[in-house]
Amino acid sequence: MSQAVSQHNAQPVPFKAETRQLLNILIHSLYSEREVFLRELISNASDALTRLHFETLINREIIDPETELAIWITSDPQQRILMIRDSGIGMNAEELSQNLGTIAHSGAKAFLEAAQKGDTKLNDIIGQFGVGFYSAFMVADKIEVESRSYRPNDSPARWISRGEDTFTIEPAEKSERGTTVKIFLKEDAAEFCDENRLRQIVKKHSDYIPYPIYIGNEQEPANRRMSLWRQPPHQVGEDEYRDFYRQFTLDFQDPLLKLHLAIDAPVQLYALLYIPASPERNPFGLRKEEGLKLYARKVLIQEYCKDLLPPAFLHFMDGVVDSEDLPLNVSRESIQSNRVMAQIKRILTNKILDTLKALAKEKPEEYKRFWIAHGRSIREAIATEPDLVSALQPLLRFHSLNHPQEWISLDDYLMKSPANQTCIYYLIGDYQKSLENSPHLEIFRSRGMDVLFMTDPLDPFMVLRMPTYNGHDLVNAAGEDLKLPKENSAETPTTVSADKQSEDLVQRFKKVLGERVSDIRLSTHPLQAPLRLVMPQGALQPEIQKVYRLLNQNFEPPKPILELNHQHPILTSMLKFPPESPIVQKTIELLYENALLVEGLHPNPGELAPRIQDLIQLALEKTPHE
Numbered sequence: 001m002s003q004a005v006s007q008h009n010a011q012p013v014p015f016k017a018e019t020r021q022l023l024n025i026l027i028h029s030l031y032s033e034r035e036v037f038l039r040e041l042i043s044n045a046s047d048a049l050t051r052l053h054f055e056t057l058i059n060r061e062i063i064d065p066e067t068e069l070a071i072w073i074t075s076d077p078q079q080r081i082l083m084i085r086d087s088g089i090g091m092n093a094e095e096l097s098q099n100l101g102t103i104a105h106s107g108a109k110a111f112l113e114a115a116q117k118g119d120t121k122l123n124d125i126i127g128q129f130g131v132g133f134y135s136a137f138m139v140a141d142k143i144e145v146e147s148r149s150y151r152p153n154d155s156p157a158r159w160i161s162r163g164e165d166t167f168t169i170e171p172a173e174k175s176e177r178g179t180t181v182k183i184f185l186k187e188d189a190a191e192f193c194d195e196n197r198l199r200q201i202v203k204k205h206s207d208y209i210p211y212p213i214y215i216g217n218e219q220e221p222a223n224r225r226m227s228l229w230r231q232p233p234h235q236v237g238e239d240e241y242r243d244f245y246r247q248f249t250l251d252f253q254d255p256l257l258k259l260h261l262a263i264d265a266p267v268q269l270y271a272l273l274y275i276p277a278s279p280e281r282n283p284f285g286l287r288k289e290e291g292l293k294l295y296a297r298k299v300l301i302q303e304y305c306k307d308l309l310p311p312a313f314l315h316f317m318d319g320v321v322d323s324e325d326l327p328l329n330v331s332r333e334s335i336q337s338n339r340v341m342a343q344i345k346r347i348l349t350n351k352i353l354d355t356l357k358a359l360a361k362e363k364p365e366e367y368k369r370f371w372i373a374h375g376r377s378i379r380e381a382i383a384t385e386p387d388l389v390s391a392l393q394p395l396l397r398f399h400s401l402n403h404p405q406e407w408i409s410l411d412d413y414l415m416k417s418p419a420n421q422t423c424i425y426y427l428i429g430d431y432q433k434s435l436e437n438s439p440h441l442e443i444f445r446s447r448g449m450d451v452l453f454m455t456d457p458l459d460p461f462m463v464l465r466m467p468t469y470n471g472h473d474l475v476n477a478a479g480e481d482l483k484l485p486k487e488n489s490a491e492t493p494t495t496v497s498a499d500k501q502s503e504d505l506v507q508r509f510k511k512v513l514g515e516r517v518s519d520i521r522l523s524t525h526p527l528q529a530p531l532r533l534v535m536p537q538g539a540l541q542p543e544i545q546k547v548y549r550l551l552n553q554n555f556e557p558p559k560p561i562l563e564l565n566h567q568h569p570i571l572t573s574m575l576k577f578p579p580e581s582p583i584v585q586k587t588i589e590l591l592y593e594n595a596l597l598v599e600g601l602h603p604n605p606g607e608l609a610p611r612i613q614d615l616i617q618l619a620l621e622k623t624p625h626e
Contacts, residue, residue: 048088
């Protein structure tokens with residue numbers, strides 16, 4: 001029997017390690033909120049009740065076998081005393097010394113040395129300590145623990161400590177089974193005598209502890225006890241899911257989708273996840289940050305855990321994850337980054353993807369609502385999560401040349417394309433209306449071919465991550481050497497013969513634009529517009545240029561090639577004026593800048609207004625008076 005047990009005169013017993021220093025670390029370094037001490041004590045009480053429950057399955061020789069398995073929290077504001085009592089398995093003097101002396105085991109010294117060195121593997125030794133109990137010294141001047149074991153022949157005992165170098169164990173007069181933790185609160189911790197404050201903490205951290213938690217003289221438990229996410233999905237009604245979501249978020253719009261999981265392997269977890277109807281967080285809602293609520297054995301560990309899903313998915317997921325397999329660090333405020341967390345993240349991510357794919361296939365109208373609300377997150381995930389690109393591509397939706405009002409998938413695009421089409425064509429711009437009027441689309445329009453419109457700022461980043469889809473290259477429709485499927489076997493490339501007038505037109509443009517373009521030539525593609533700009537081979541692609549601009553990166557944009565539609569009325573009319581005519585020069589400038597605007601390349605669109613006005617004035621001066 002230990003020294004702590006044998007001495008009835010309750011002499012102080014020294015801890016076996018540098019307890020004062022260790023407690024200083026626990027109290028001041030590892031917990032960011034003092035209220036978590038109550039969560040820890042309730043969790044310990046719940047563990048004691050669970051141990052007793054299992055004991056009663058094989059042993060009826062226990063004290064008070066009919067006593068309710070519960071937790072009671074009472075306070076004395078006048079004396080600043082808080083008490084947490086349970087009817088669990090209890091402890092004798094020897095067990096008090098061992099269980100509350102865990103902090104004094106030989107690993108404490110190693111823990112201190114690692115903490116002082118800032119050892120990155122600190123979590124590897126944290127598991128050796130049952131230090132949650134000691135978090136109560138954040139708010140306590142003194143703690144007394146009075147306990148009586150479930151064994152009829154064991155005597156009750158009391159453990160006393162002020163969180164310094166020693167503890168004391170002495171006989172007690174406790175008659176009922178279980179443990180009472182009596183905390184003599186510091187002056188600045190008097191708030192923890194307020195029953196409303198206690199109720200708030202229980203609701204936040206311990207609402208789903210499986211045993212009733214009574215506060216003060218109340219007859220009704222302060223905790224809900226029934227964790228919806230741990231119930232078999234087939235036993236939960238839609239109204240229950242909806243009510244839980246509203247209580248959880250204070251969002252009174254029904255969620256777009258829910259996902260209820262109960263998984264045993266390769267890791268044990270329960271999860272209840274929701275996709276809100278709106279991408280914007282309700283300013284009056286309960287969820288103030290992104291992240292899932294993380295529980296271990298129904299005890300809240302993190303209010304906003306950001307390690308369970310890819311960052312992009314956090315934008316639209318709300319919910320709860322609960323696991324028995326999580327290894328916790330000393331404060332329970334952060335989870336060890338290890339294989340179990342990686343497994344949980346992989347399982348949740350794959351389940352969400354499978355659910356979204358099923359929704360897109362079975363309920364396309366509902367998926368359309370999801371895409372409109374949260375499609376940007378899918379784009380972001382493709383741009384930032386290389387491992388998810390192939391899994392996410394089927395979820396993408398676009399407007400297109402042939403479907404300007406519809407949302408089509410990449411599979412829809414391919415299914416409606418000509419059999420000999422080997423590429424997926426897209427066009428990047430700021431606005432769909434601008435893209436619809438792009439001269440690059442005219443050859444596609446003439447052939448009835450489709451082009452995807454990409455107008456979201458994330459689209460250029462996304463395209464860089466996904467050069468192909470199901471063996472089909474993604475090709476920018478604004479490229480110079482655009483490879484299109486032949487319309488028939490006899491089709492030959494279009495050629496344009498340059499007559500004297502056409503050559504004169506090219507020279508006029510070269511004289512005005514000079515080195516602003518790399519070349520000026522007649523277009524071989526059918527154009528309705530006067531001209532178009534294309535990027536020369538080997539130049540930065542438009543999507544990369546846009547990425548640089550969005551990132552405010554300094555780079556030298558490539559000089560485009562200018563292709564002229566020499567048959568356009570504007571250009572043929574321009575030949576009626578002398579080359580040095582101001583109206584010719586201003587027309588060329590305006591046509592060029594308009595082309596830049598259509599391509600989203602114009603550095604200052606506001607400059608167009610005075611140029612248009614100047615051209616109108618010149619045109620009016622040339623108009624004869626009637």
